[in-house]
Each structure stands twice: as C-alpha cells, then as structure tokens.
Amino acid sequence: MTETVLDPYEVGRSSERAFWADSVADAVEARDPEDPIVIKGGVSPSGVPHIGHFNEIMRGYFVAEALRDRGHEVRQVFTADDKDRLRKVPRKLADLDWNVVGLGEVDAGALGRNLGKPYTDIPDPFGCCESYGAHFTNLLKKSAELVGVDVEFVSNTELYADGEFEAVTRRVLERADRAREVLSEYQNKVDEDYVPFVPQCEACGKLTEGVTEVDLDAGEVHYVCADVEAGDQTIEGCGHEGVAGLRDGKLPWRFEWPAQWEILGVDFEPFGKDHAEGSWPSGEDIARNVLDVDPPVPMVYEWFTLEGEPLSSSSGNVVTVDEVLEILEPEVFKYFFTKNPRKQRDFSVANVDRLVDDFDRFETVYFGEVDPRDETEKALAERAYPMVVDEPREDRVRIPYTFAAVLGMTDDPGLREDIARKEGHIPDDAPEWAVDGALARVERARNWARRTSNEFDYELKRAELPDAEFDDATAAALDDLADFVAEGHDGEAIQGEIYETAKRHDVDVGEFFAAGYRLLFDDTEGPQLGPFIAKLDRDFVVKRLRREA
Numbered sequence: 001m002t003e004t005v006l007d008p009y010e011v012g013r014s015s016e017r018a019f020w021a022d023s024v025a026d027a028v029e030a031r032d033p034e035d036p037i038v039i040k041g042g043v044s045p046s047g048v049p050h051i052g053h054f055n056e057i058m059r060g061y062f063v064a065e066a067l068r069d070r071g072h073e074v075r076q077v078f079t080a081d082d083k084d085r086l087r088k089v090p091r092k093l094a095d096l097d098w099n100v101v102g103l104g105e106v107d108a109g110a111l112g113r114n115l116g117k118p119y120t121d122i123p124d125p126f127g128c129c130e131s132y133g134a135h136f137t138n139l140l141k142k143s144a145e146l147v148g149v150d151v152e153f154v155s156n157t158e159l160y161a162d163g164e165f166e167a168v169t170r171r172v173l174e175r176a177d178r179a180r181e182v183l184s185e186y187q188n189k190v191d192e193d194y195v196p197f198v199p200q201c202e203a204c205g206k207l208t209e210g211v212t213e214v215d216l217d218a219g220e221v222h223y224v225c226a227d228v229e230a231g232d233q234t235i236e237g238c239g240h241e242g243v244a245g246l247r248d249g250k251l252p253w254r255f256e257w258p259a260q261w262e263i264l265g266v267d268f269e270p271f272g273k274d275h276a277e278g279s280w281p282s283g284e285d286i287a288r289n290v291l292d293v294d295p296p297v298p299m300v301y302e303w304f305t306l307e308g309e310p311l312s313s314s315s316g317n318v319v320t321v322d323e324v325l326e327i328l329e330p331e332v333f334k335y336f337f338t339k340n341p342r343k344q345r346d347f348s349v350a351n352v353d354r355l356v357d358d359f360d361r362f363e364t365v366y367f368g369e370v371d372p373r374d375e376t377e378k379a380l381a382e383r384a385y386p387m388v389v390d391e392p393r394e395d396r397v398r399i400p401y402t403f404a405a406v407l408g409m410t411d412d413p414g415l416r417e418d419i420a421r422k423e424g425h426i427p428d429d430a431p432e433w434a435v436d437g438a439l440a441r442v443e444r445a446r447n448w449a450r451r452t453s454n455e456f457d458y459e460l461k462r463a464e465l466p467d468a469e470f471d472d473a474t475a476a477a478l479d480d481l482a483d484f485v486a487e488g489h490d491g492e493a494i495q496g497e498i499y500e501t502a503k504r505h506d507v508d509v510g511e512f513f514a515a516g517y518r519l520l521f522d523d524t525e526g527p528q529l530g531p532f533i534a535k536l537d538r539d540f541v542v543k544r545l546r547r548e549a
C-alpha cells in the first residue's frame with residue numbers, strides 16, 4: 001500500500017474549485033479509479049428517516065454528478081445496514097405514508113422481545129413489509145425517490161446471505177491476531193479473547209458475542225449465547241451453545257465497514273463526525289493492514305441542526321423528507337446540500353422562506369438575470385444549478401415565497417393567479433407549465449403557513465367584503481389610511497401610519513387594528529398589519545379600507 005493517507009477533514013476543501021463536490025471529485029480522480037466509480041453511503045434502518053440522513057445521500061450525489069459530468073460512469077450505492085441489531089425500542093415510528101406514531105399504536109411488546117436481533121429478523125410493526133428493517137429501508141427509498149435522486153439500495157443482510165461477505169470474513173478470522181492488534185489501538189475492550197465475528201444464535205435469533213472457538217477449516221464459529229451490553233442496558237442471551245457458519249452472523253461494525261468497501265469496490269464515501277472520530281481511523285487502518293485493500297476517499301460532513309437543536313429521532317426533533325417537500329420544491333431541498341458540507345448549518349422550517357429566497361437568487365445568477373456578488377457566486381451557480389434541477393429552463397417562473405404565502409391565504413386558484421399576474425409575478429407570455437410550476441409554490445407556502453402558524457396562516461376574505469359596522473371616527477381613519485396606502489409605502493411606514501392615523505382620529509389603537517383585521521380576515525386578529533398590507537396588491541387594499549369592495 002503506497003497510497004498516502006487522506007484526511008477526511010481536508011478532502012473537498014481546495015479553494016481552487018467553486019463547488020466543493022468538484023474538489024472531492026479531484027481527489028477521487030487522483031486515485032485513477034476504474035469505471036464505474038462507486039460512491040457509497042449507508043445507515044441502519046433503525047427508525048423514522050429524517051433530513052439528517054440525507055447527508056449520506058446528497059453529499060454523495062453531488063460528487064457523483066461532478067464525476068459523471070467529467071465523463072465517468074458512477075454507481076451511487078446506499079447500504080441499508082440492516083443486519084445490525086435493534087439496540088433499543090424507538091419512541092417514534094412512521095408508517096409508509098409518513099404518519100409518525102408513538103409506540104402505543106404498534107405492538108411495542110414484540111419489539112421489546114426482539115431486542116438484539118438484526119433489523120431484518122424483526123417483524124414489521126406495521127405488518128406491511130417483510131421486516132422491521134425492510135420497512136424503514138422502504139421509507140429511505142421513498143425519500144430518495146421523492147427528491148429525485150437515483151440511488152442503488154443494497155441490503156447488508158442480503159450481502160451476507162448471498163455469501164458476499166464470506167471471503168473477507170474468513171480473511172479477518174485468519175488474521176484475527178492482526179485484527180486484534182490493529183483494533184486495540186482504537187478500542188479499549190479488545191483483549192486476547194476478542195473474536196472479530198458476531199454469530200447469530202440459532203436458538204433465539206439474537207446476535208451474540210460469546211464466541212468460544214473458531215474452526216476455519218470447517219468454516220464454523222462455536223458460541224454460547226451470552227448477554228450483550230447495549231448502551232446502558234443489557235440484552236439477555238438465551239444461553240444456547242451452538243455453531244454458526246460464516247454467513248450466520250456478521251462482522252463487528254469496525255470490520256464490516258471496510259469489508260463493505262472491499263465487496264462493493266467503494267471509491268468515495270462521505271460520513272458524519274461521529275465516524276470521523278471513531279470508525280474511520282480504525283476502518284482505514286483495518287482496510288490497509290488487515291484486509292490489504294485501499295480505503296475510499298473520505299469526506300466528513302457537519303451535522304446540521306433543526307431549529308437550532310440537534311436532529312434527534314428519540315427526542316422527536318426531526319423533520320422527514322416528505323414533510324419538507326410539502327413546503328419546498330425538491331430543487332430547493334437539493335440546493336440546501338450544495339452548501340459547504342464543513343459548515344454547521346441550521347435547517348429552519350420557520351425561516352424556510354430565506355432558504356427559498358437564496359435558491360431563487362442562485363437560479364437567477366445561473367441565468368444571468370442578476371449581477372453575481374463575485375466570481376465565486378457565479379461559478380458555483382453555473383456548476384451546481386444544473387445538478388439540482390431536472391433541466392434548466394430559462395422561462396420558468398418563481399413567485400417569491402412570502403408572496404406565495406400571501407396568495408395562499410385565499411383558496412381560489414383563479415384568484416391566486418390573477419393577483420400574481422397583476423403584481424407582475426407571472427409574465428404575460430409565460431408558458432402554461434411555468435405558470436403551473438409557479439402556482440404550485442403557493443400550495444407549498446400555504447402548507448408552511450399552516451405548519452408554523454405564522455403570520456400567513458390566515459384566511460384572507462378576498463372575494464367579498466366582510467359584514468362590519470364602524471363608528472364615524474374609525475371610518476374616517478380607515479379612509480385616511482387608504483389614502484396613505486394608495487401613495488405606495490413600505491410595510492414599516494404603513495405600520496407607523498396605522499398608529500398615527502388612530503391617534504389623529506382619537507380611535508383606540510387596538511380597536512383600529514381590529515377594524516383592519518375585520519375587513520381583511522373577518523377576524524379580530526391577524527398578522528402584523530403594516531408589513532402584511534404592503535405585500536398585498538395595493539388596489540385591493542385601498543378599496544377594502546374604503547369598504548368599497
């Protein structure tokens with residue numbers, strides 16, 4: 001092995017490339033790999049897949065696209081590490097329609113009894129798929145399909161069952177002394193009795209660590225089904241004494257990961273910081289010095305947070321891809337992952353309008369419709385934009401997201417389109433597909449407003465004037481305000497003027513705001529009125545304040 005060791009924190013950092021994926025692609029090409037180049041990601045299908053898992057798919061996707069663009073054939077493989085053991089019962093599960101449910105709604109007792117077994121040997125708690133593992137792998141597959149990323153899913157359990165791991169398992173066991181020696185540099189619990197194989201008990205089906213003897217000539221591992229420490233709990237073994245073949249169990253993760261690299265011929269794999277500190281250094285060493293294979297080009301990505309908090313299935317701070325796509329176009333979601341993977345970022349549903357605004361700018365920079373801030377912004381848009389859309393189409397139409405949210409306050413599709421046209425957000429000559437695409441964003445922005453109960457989560461009474469009586473002073477104040485709005489002012493100015501007008505006419509400020517909410521929403525409350533009015537079409541607001549229409 002003559003390859004230099006790559007630092008996963010450095011790969012992809014080169015400042016010579018505008019897009020990080022190109023700098024990773026450079027590192028992959030420097031290895032002179034044979035086509036097809038293989039890019040891998042993977043997770044245990046342990047519970048509700050969320051957007052954090054998408055780092056494993058999207059980071060690989062952009063590198064795959066960069067390499068494809070350079071003429072390479074690329075396979076993007078995603079392993080469901082589904083032979084892993086269920087270590088604890090998750091608090092939340094999701095059915096195949098993404099309904100997240102608590103344990104009370106499934107047979108949680110069955111899950112508890114199955115602790116310690118591989119995910120693929122546990123019944124699907126929803127009863128719709130072959131196993132627990134298959135169920136959550138299906139959700140991951142569905143997520144990738146929704147985003148429109150073509151990933152080849154591979155089941156680890158199937159690789160074992162098909163004998164794909166057998167040769168490398170034998171090699172690890174033949175070299176058990178070296179395996180122990182290498183691993184002991186990274187893990188404390190590795191002593192001379194350590195065996196790098198986890199048999200599956202033929203009696204109870206649990207994965208056990210109580211290996212008593214390895215007979216490689218016979219291809220057998222003898223074991224006692226012993227207790228297993230899993231985090232802060234103990235999974236009890238059944239005490240059975242049995243014999244496993246080399247396919248009747250699995251390699252420990254620290255060996256399994258490098259073994260996957262060998263079996264699948266992996267050239268590049270991105271991973272999170274947990275692996276960067278843990279199984280990457282040992283895996284890289286094991287690949288070179290136990291398996292005699294080259295490890296792939298590595299890259300660390302930063303975890304992102306959700307609303308400023310760590311994503312966590314167990315605490316419920318998660319958002320699924322399905323939920324994200326109710327409020328964002330897939331291309332906007334993909335765009336999120338074009339950003340530098342080394343920077344910690346927050347995904348905020350509450351502020352998703354800013355992400356969409358960034359994307360819209362990225363798109364206009366690509367089409368040369370606005371001046372880029374600098375050469376880097378231009379180069380990044382030129383390179384990455386074609387990878388986030390199916391096909392760049394210059395005559396696409398985007399309604400600004402918060403304006404789309406305003407349009408979402410009315411249910412009438414015709415009215416939405418009328419206002420958007422009147423406000424100049426849909427050009428007269430826009431083709432029908434572009435108009436449809438633009439208006440589809442209104443529905444997403446509407447979902448966003450509902451989900452966050454934000455200032456757009458109101459129903460604008462657009463079609464007819466709500467029934468309302470005002471005293472003379474209030475009526476005069478409304479007329480004044482209408483004149484002010486007709487002059488054309490921004491939201492802040494209108495907000496200030498609402499206070500001033502009320503004062504001038506000796507109308508209680510609270511009651512004056514209530515009059516506005518009555519006229520617009522037939523309600524006593526609503527969004528911050530000045531900025532909101534500024535976002536509506538002026539004609540409508542002026543007429544409404546004058547109680548004319």
Ligand SMILES: [Zn+2]
Nearest residue numbers: 124128129135
């Ligand atoms: Zn299922």
Ligand SMILES: [Zn+2]
Nearest residue numbers: 201204225238
């Ligand atoms: Zn057992």
